Amino acid sequence: MSWGGPETTVGTPPEVTRGRRLDTRRILLLLGAILLLVSTVRVVTGANDLTSAGTFSASLRLAVPILLAGLGGLYAERTGVVNIGLEGMMILGTWFGAWGALEFGVWWGLVIGIAGGAVGGLVHAVASITFGINQIVSGVAINIIAAGVARFLSVIAFTGAGGGATQSPQIPTELPRFTLPLLSGGDLFGWQSPDPLGWIARQRWWMVSDLGALAKGFTSNLSLITAITLLLVPLTYLFLWRTRLGLRMRSAGENPVAAESLGVRVYTVKYIGVVISGALAGLAGAFLVFEAAGIYREGQTAGRGFLGLAAMIFGNWRPTGVASAAGLFGFADALKLRSNEAVHALLLLAAVALVGLGIWYVWKRRLGFVAVAIAISALVFVWYGVTETVARELVFITPYVATLLVLAVASQRLRMPAADGLPYRRGQE
Amino acid sequence: MTKLRIRLLWLLVPASAIVLAFAVSSIALLAIGEDPLAAFRSMFEYGSRSNSLVSMVNRAVPLYVAGLAVAVGFKMNLFNIGVEGQYRIAALLSAAVGAALTLPAPLHIALIIVVAMLVGAGWAGIAGVLKVKRGVHEVVSTIMLNFIATGIGAYLLANYLRKPQPEGSVDLIIATRQIPESGQLPPLTRVGGIEMHSFVVFAVVLGIVVYLLIWRTRFGYDLRATGINPGAAEASGVDPRRMIITTMLLSGGIAGLIGMSDLFGFFHAYTLDFPTGLGFDGIAVALVGLNHPIGVAVAALLFGWVDRAAQILDLEGIPKEVIVITKGVIILSVVVAYEVVRRVVLAQEVKAAAAATRRLETEEELAAV
Numbered sequence: 001m002s003w004g005g006p007e008t009t010v011g012t013p014p015e016v017t018r019g020r021r022l023d024t025r026r027i028l029l030l031l032g033a034i035l036l037l038v039s040t041v042r043v044v045t046g047a048n049d050l051t052s053a054g055t056f057s058a059s060l061r062l063a064v065p066i067l068l069a070g071l072g073g074l075y076a077e078r079t080g081v082v083n084i085g086l087e088g089m090m091i092l093g094t095w096f097g098a099w100g101a102l103e104f105g106v107w108w109g110l111v112i113g114i115a116g117g118a119v120g121g122l123v124h125a126v127a128s129i130t131f132g133i134n135q136i137v138s139g140v141a142i143n144i145i146a147a148g149v150a151r152f153l154s155v156i157a158f159t160g161a162g163g164g165a166t167q168s169p170q171i172p173t174e175l176p177r178f179t180l181p182l183l184s185g186g187d188l189f190g191w192q193s194p195d196p197l198g199w200i201a202r203q204r205w206w207m208v209s210d211l212g213a214l215a216k217g218f219t220s221n222l223s224l225i226t227a228i229t230l231l232l233v234p235l236t237y238l239f240l241w242r243t244r245l246g247l248r249m250r251s252a253g254e255n256p257v258a259a260e261s262l263g264v265r266v267y268t269v270k271y272i273g274v275v276i277s278g279a280l281a282g283l284a285g286a287f288l289v290f291e292a293a294g295i296y297r298e299g300q301t302a303g304r305g306f307l308g309l310a311a312m313i314f315g316n317w318r319p320t321g322v323a324s325a326a327g328l329f330g331f332a333d334a335l336k337l338r339s340n341e342a343v344h345a346l347l348l349l350a351a352v353a354l355v356g357l358g359i360w361y362v363w364k365r366r367l368g369f370v371a372v373a374i375a376i377s378a379l380v381f382v383w384y385g386v387t388e389t390v391a392r393e394l395v396f397i398t399p400y401v402a403t404l405l406v407l408a409v410a411s412q413r414l415r416m417p418a419a420d421g422l423p424y425r426r427g428q429e
Numbered sequence: 430m431t432k433l434r435i436r437l438l439w440l441l442v443p444a445s446a447i448v449l450a451f452a453v454s455s456i457a458l459l460a461i462g463e464d465p466l467a468a469f470r471s472m473f474e475y476g477s478r479s480n481s482l483v484s485m486v487n488r489a490v491p492l493y494v495a496g497l498a499v500a501v502g503f504k505m506n507l508f509n510i511g512v513e514g515q516y517r518i519a520a521l522l523s524a525a526v527g528a529a530l531t532l533p534a535p536l537h538i539a540l541i542i543v544v545a546m547l548v549g550a551g552w553a554g555i556a557g558v559l560k561v562k563r564g565v566h567e568v569v570s571t572i573m574l575n576f577i578a579t580g581i582g583a584y585l586l587a588n589y590l591r592k593p594q595p596e597g598s599v600d601l602i603i604a605t606r607q608i609p610e611s612g613q614l615p616p617l618t619r620v621g622g623i624e625m626h627s628f629v630v631f632a633v634v635l636g637i638v639v640y641l642l643i644w645r646t647r648f649g650y651d652l653r654a655t656g657i658n659p660g661a662a663e664a665s666g667v668d669p670r671r672m673i674i675t676t677m678l679l680s681g682g683i684a685g686l687i688g689m690s691d692l693f694g695f696f697h698a699y700t701l702d703f704p705t706g707l708g709f710d711g712i713a714v715a716l717v718g719l720n721h722p723i724g725v726a727v728a729a730l731l732f733g734w735v736d737r738a739a740q741i742l743d744l745e746g747i748p749k750e751v752i753v754i755t756k757g758v759i760i761l762s763v764v765v766a767y768e769v770v771r772r773v774v775l776a777q778e779v780k781a782a783a784a785a786t787r788r789l790e791t792e793e794e795l796a797a798v
Contacts (some may be wrong), residue, residue: 370467
């Protein structure tokens with residue numbers, strides 16, 4: 001298949017470079033188009049919260065757990081193990097993170113939360129790799145068990161200590177936060193530096209302010225875990241695509257039999273992938289406890305593990321793709337929280353985007369698709385015109401509907417690891 | 430190995446899982462300084478009371494139906510993770526339709542059941558069509574559809590289907606209108622203050638129908654054959670695309686019935702208090718019951734009993750949440766033991782086949798001499 005650069009083949013460098021350069025250009029073009037569209041809609045509708053620095057900051061905060069779960073899914077699936085258990089591992093991360101923070105302080109809490117998730121990953125690895133049971137069955141079982149373990153442990157550890165069966169006491173300490181000096185108004189050796197990005201964002205200039213707000217949102221009041229997560233995106237790429245171990249891990253996900261015959265220890269690299277996967281889900285859980293809530297609460301993960309899985313598929317099993325998808329999901333979430341007006345403006349955005357899609361299909365000579373796109377666009381226009389707000393419940397489902405649509409429209413263009421989800425027994429042919 | 434010995438080996442799977450689960454739960458209880466034997470004794474005492482048994486059946490029926498829905502999919506290697514969403518949206522819409530009408534009793538009940546099955550089947554059918562037409566894996570699409578069902582259900586309930594609120598006051602319970610008397614089922618019996626829901630009769634019939642359909646018809650044969658060896662089934666004339674859609678519709682139709690027991694016997698309306706997680710528990714029940722209606726029934730009764738019997742633990746000062754661990758360990762050890770036994774049986778078959786071939790060869794050589 002021609003889609004996707006480096007991951008399709010391991011041994012053909014010329015194609016790889018060409019594919020990647022094209023990809024980057026395409027992505028930049030797409031991002032530019034999105035910016036143009038969003039900015040125009042903002043100016044036309046006057047829904048300034050659509051691209052305020054606060055919205056981007058909130059989007060980032062909401063995207064981090066999804067992104068971490070998505071990267072977790074990526075590590076497991078690149079080695080050929082489907083991880084439906086991300087949600088459960090995230091639950092373990094929240095509980096153990098909270099407990100560790102209460103017992104030993106916030107830094108240990110972070111470590112223990114990650115370890116809790118990693119243990120969940122280890123269970124999944126033992127069941128699905130060593131015993132070779134169905135990976136989906138094992139993942140579902142882990143989700144059920146993790147919820148039970150968290151509940152049981154809460155009863156033991158938190159009742160009588162200011163918490164209860166469903167929540168922990170307040171977690172006192174906070175992790176450090178960071179704002180970029182000179183550009184976003186951070187402190188520089190105790191001196192409050194100016195905030196040019198914030199100023200630009202407040203001017204509401206077409207295109208410029210939107211970009212300024214984006215930069216401001218990504219550079220101010222960053223939590224430690226957020227910064228780590230953002231760094232993890234390029235690091236994951238470098239690790240999986242530019243190191244020997246990464247190559248071996250991916251080869252186990254593409255063709256384990258061939259990999260084994262070349263001397264790769266398939267079981268070992270699969271274990272590594274799945275345990276990293278659990279650890280990242282655990283970190284996502286710890287983030288929810290330390291940065292989002294300041295407390296452990298039952299049901300806190302609220303399906304974010306599954307959302308991470310969706311982001312991974314949406315992002316075509318690539319780190320940058322996962323990051324974009326997680327960002328999009330976080331953005332939808334942030335708008336829902338911040339402003340009804342902005343969500344309403346989103347309808348206009350969708351309608352215009354559909355028109356654009358229709359034009360694209362005209363160019364591609366797919367007239368049936370043109371008709372569908374224009375028809376849906378017209379409906380959304382009418383919806384925008386006759387209503388004032390959009391119900392929260394309908395905003396809640398947008399990431400899921402978007403994922404289904406992407407899968408339905410572009411499943412031929414997505415390329416998952418070839419041996420993803422298949423049980424592998426050492427010595428099989 | 431004789432057939433009987435293989436059967437016994439299979440039965441060992443759930444048995445060993447249950448033993449292991451109780452062992453692990455005992456360790457968990459010991460770890461928090463409780464006496465596991467005393468805990469289990471009080472569970473058995475409380476759990477063997479007659480009203481506990483009624484409660485066990487009431488809890489088991491939705492689990493059983495959920496298990497059947499999952500098992501039907503499993504039989505064809507289809508993973509219907511979306512049972513939860515199918516059940517909830519079916520319960521909501523069938524309750525709304527049931528409350529909007531008044532019909533003669535049997536017709537009213539039949540209508541509610543048919544609507545529930547159609548909605549469940551339709552919701553599952555989306556995943557089936559996406560798989561066949563667009564190649565979307567059913568696990569991913571049903572997970573997404575679960576969330577979408579939750580969102581749409583909440584939206585419909587809040588904006589259109591909620592019981593009209595009296596002037597000036599707002600009901601705290603978010604529910605649809607009550608279904609009139611003609612759409613309610615009277616309790617089967619009443620033991621010790623607990624009513625046994627009549628839907629258990631429907632559930633038994635459903636189990637028999639599913640058994641006959643899957644194990645005694647041409648369609649069921651095709652379904653099981655596709656599950657075991659899709660290539661061979663296709664070569665013998667089974668259309669895999671049609672089978673996928675039909676199986677998803679069937680699984681979803683059964684999933685639509687999960688909420689009926691509580692709807693007819695207890696709530697008489699759809700409320701947010703409907704039990705959650707039944708779809709996922711259904712996966713567990715189907716796995717423990719080895720995807721056979723009788724096995725699923727036993728597993729559902731077991732889970733229902735554990736749920737009920739554990740209620741006593743809180744009174745004894747033991748966190749009853751320990752049973753969630755029990756259930757989790759049952760699930761995981763069942764699938765592991767299942768896989769191990771499968772491999773043992775496979776190895777035995779290979780050995781037996783090899784021995785038979787050798788015998789045949791020696792006979793041929795003797796004949797040649």
